[in-house]
Amino acid sequence: MDLDALAGVISYKHTGDSVMTVTAAVDRITLSRPLLEICDLELSGQVTFATGRSSMEVSLQVCKAIPTGQTKKNEDVFMECAFTMVSLDPVTKKAVKIAGVEPENEVERNLYELGMRSYEKKKREMGRGLRSKEPDDEESDLIHRLWLKTLDYHGLPQYSLPPPQNLHAHVKLHNPIRPNHATPIPQSPQLHDLRWFPPKIYFRISIYMCISYFPFKTYFYRIRS
Template sequence: MVLDIPPRTCMIDRSGHEVWRQLNEARCRIFHSSSRHQTDGVFRALTEQRVRTPWIEALRKQQAEGTAPGQTSGKQEVPSHRSLAPKRMEDSYHSVILPLAQDPWLLDTYLNSSGHIRLGTIFMDLDALSGVIAYKHTGEDVTTVTASCDRIVINHPLTEICDLELSGQVTYATGRSSLEISMQVAKAPKDGERIRNEDILLSCTFTMVSLDPGTKKPVPVNPLIVETPEEKRLYALGERNSEIRKQRKQTALIKYTPNDLESDLIHAFWQKQLQFHDPYDELRKPDNVHFMDTTRLRTATIMQPQNRNRHHFMIFGGFLLKQTFELAFTTAAAFAHARPTFVSLDPSTFQNPVPVGSILYLTATVVYTDPPLIGAPGEQFDAESKYTRVQIRVDSKVRDVEHGRSKPTGQFNYTFNVEKNIRVMPRTYQEFMMYLDARRRAEQVKESVKEDEIGLSPKAAEQSVTE
């Protein structure tokens, strides 16, 4: 950068040649900017594992070959002699230290306007870490994609800005195409020390699927060797999560009608709506009750190559997690007019890949509140509680810019606590189905949290320096 000062500037001072010399030196002095500290929301140690080829090189190669972005060869590319020998959990273990307390410029990319750590950026890191772990287990011959996030749960509040350790390993793999990865984020321990249970900020599990790069068909992965009691416990959790996914498919509302209890709940809501509008009934909709359709927020974003995955032409799952989380957070805040605190990312699915250059449409809706406006027969809850647990469903779809084709890409379910007595009320059949699906998820999460003895009280969550 050259500082351009017009020659006539020297006439403002009568000190003569000295001023002239200094100004001329200033005019030709070269200034160098300091090295970049910013990242795209994913820590450098993980970004390097994800993006190995500059975008311009990948684009030129694709143009030279005359192929469409993401187009496959159609031929099997996984070697037939690929080893599928069982592996240990520790073989895939990987950890990264995020030096937030040491590097203020790095911290700058992880903070929001109120000084809280943006969990969406942590979710990006976790998805990138899950990819590193998956490839340590499967090898580089396969394509591994995120199929679902079974849960992300806050274990303990983070009360100060500190270095964080992100770590995880494959904890469930039977030899078929899918594998489950368990990860955690905790305060980075000092040298020679181990992480204490109370230092664990959050834990999560991701399900990954391995595909043949040429055919995009599932391929088998190495099964796990389970030896120690702790490994057996983690493996059993993976089996439980797999069973829950199967049960959810078998009873999905898209295929099956609501059960008797849920039908009674729909009828009770319908009766309540009639009361609200009956001119001969004094009951009217309370101010803290909001119809579901009034809670929706939508966004549209073009997908840029800076957020691509290691296969160049698709957006990596962590970016979708960040985008959906921040929209869900905004929706909860707009609904309650209070600062939400994150509780969990409930079981969520990635349905289709998101190509670079496409447009991503997100729709967030408040689909369930706990305590509810109307409980199921026999259900007990504190209707006067000053805290409300709000579940946000974010539906995503992607549209091809050139052809206008669209397809769903995933559904993400976030739960937040707000310090407000507020309720959501469905009033169409579609909204009733969304409400019941969210209610089922809430019940499943309650059970798993109770079994694992994790989760925060609303008051404790408010003390955390995370969103």
Template sequence: MGLIAKTALRRVSQVSRCNCVKSGSSLIPATALATRGFQSSAPQRTDGVFRELTSMRVRTPWVEALQQQQAESKEPKAPSSKSEVPKERDLTPKHMNDSYHSVVLPLARDPWLLDTYLNSSGHIRLGTIFMDLDALSGVIAYKHTGDAVTTVTASCDRITIHSPLTEICDLQLSGRVTYATGRSSLEITMQVAKAPKEGEEVNDKDVLINCTFTMVSLDPATKKPVNVNPLIVETPEEKRLYALGERNSKIRKERRDTSLLKHTPNDLESDLIHAFWQKQLQYHDPYDGLRQPENVVFMDATRLQTATIMQPQFRNRHQFMIFGGFLLKQTFELAFTAAAAFAHARPTFVSLDPSTFQNPVPVGSILYLTATVVYTDPPLIRAPGEKANADSEYTRVQIRIDSKVRDVEHGFSKPTGQFNYTFTVPKNIRVMPRTYQEFMMYVDARRRAEQVQRTLDDGSGVSPKTAEESLTE
């Protein structure tokens, strides 16, 4: 593969030289001297991330980065023993507003820009908005940490629909660092809202999306965590946001400590697993009149998989790894497809629940994504005392996306993240696990749904009917 890449680079260089003629001491492209005129198409207005957010992402053309890497004859992701972060860094505490950044997407004013944000039914593609949000989180993070460190997305703690869109309008994306103790991680809170008129503030009813991302700062050479500037918290609103960051940090630790990889299911969960097993026996018992209802689907029948080669056009600012926002877009669109295939109805996005980026995805690798319907609410079997409307017209569907990456030669593979999406579908439908692995996925999803419900500020959210009328996917 290395030999092929070097040969390709030599050809690029040769073509660049051959297509030029000498004029004095300068080389001028031969096409510039031709008498025949050429007309090129207009440049793309966006590459999937809004143009005002791309400057922080990619700063060097791919061919130059590849040539430099080959000249240094080293693997792009190989850590160095020598730190690149200065020993004496300025870690003076900063205010939240020091990292504030906002961008306006002129969707109502620019029909060609809007063209890149719409799907086939005229709804705004949330996956593209997620790409913009991840790019914005990078801009905000570097305003707080400076350019001496490498800052990467560690997790997306929550993306929720606050007030659904009822019309196409200009959107304002804004955010700031709201939690940083001085260690390597920092939490960024962002929102997407209807762009206010000049001099006015955003109204709460105009907020479309609320979200929080957790970023981690690393030494660019050793890839080890490094400390960042802590926050100064002064106003009541800043104290409220900081307290939310503390709560989210505790929840992440609780999730790790109680993970099913470390502990067995609790008594209630074990009873649910046993009840599901008994239900399966009833469905297949010839002497039992109970049969599998038409609205019950086994979990293994809900799976969808994709495989995609990671191209350099979606790399991050560090050149050789894929931009996290691109992974959010890919996983969202697969989750949307899985929910639609499961329900045979159009799903409406509710939230991206706490999700993690485990390992980076190298440019040129193969990304495998697997979508599974892991939980439905109301559930098929309820726990004792659990209230649910079994005849509800709508069902909340949780989709789990597992991702792994392999090199092109398939010499190795590793997990790169788990993403958890929740949709509402206008149908009464239930998912049913039947293997031990599926039971664990079901229990994990059930825990996540309960945990998210506890962290909702108002405990209500958007009604399914209102969400269904939104102009977003």
């Protein structure tokens, strides 16, 4: 949350307050080393890539706070990350053009090139999405393997979904699929005073029990008094 807020402040310093800036993505997070000591941390960042359109990349760094006059070392850096921010018109909510970035030194040029590679990669992936083209052979094989694993997990090797007329034959109550959570259910109304529980508590317990024993989508039918 602090990093996202800092990225927003840096973005507004670049664009001014006449536009609305939103977080589009967190592109990368690099953890250099674990934080093993109690110390003050310094959060810093700058706009490192912008094409002059509506988006920009903000690179952030978390490092050990260095006293005035001392030089920051590589071992003082704990984390580096990059946010993609997009500027919008506050009224129409449409993308607006912003100023570009011109690197002035070697460090800025390296960050700019890194942002350029990330930008080009995003453009390529957008053209390869399943909404724009069908999956290739490698992607089809991956989808098929995941589908087979799903069938094995649910114990249904022959069907993508169990046939409706034989639905309950595929689930054995003595060997149900157990989720990785436990739902405590009161057993004594007098002990837990269940008379004062709202009806939605009983409804949730019923849903949890169905999900715990049956790996299928559960629908509410009726309440029987």
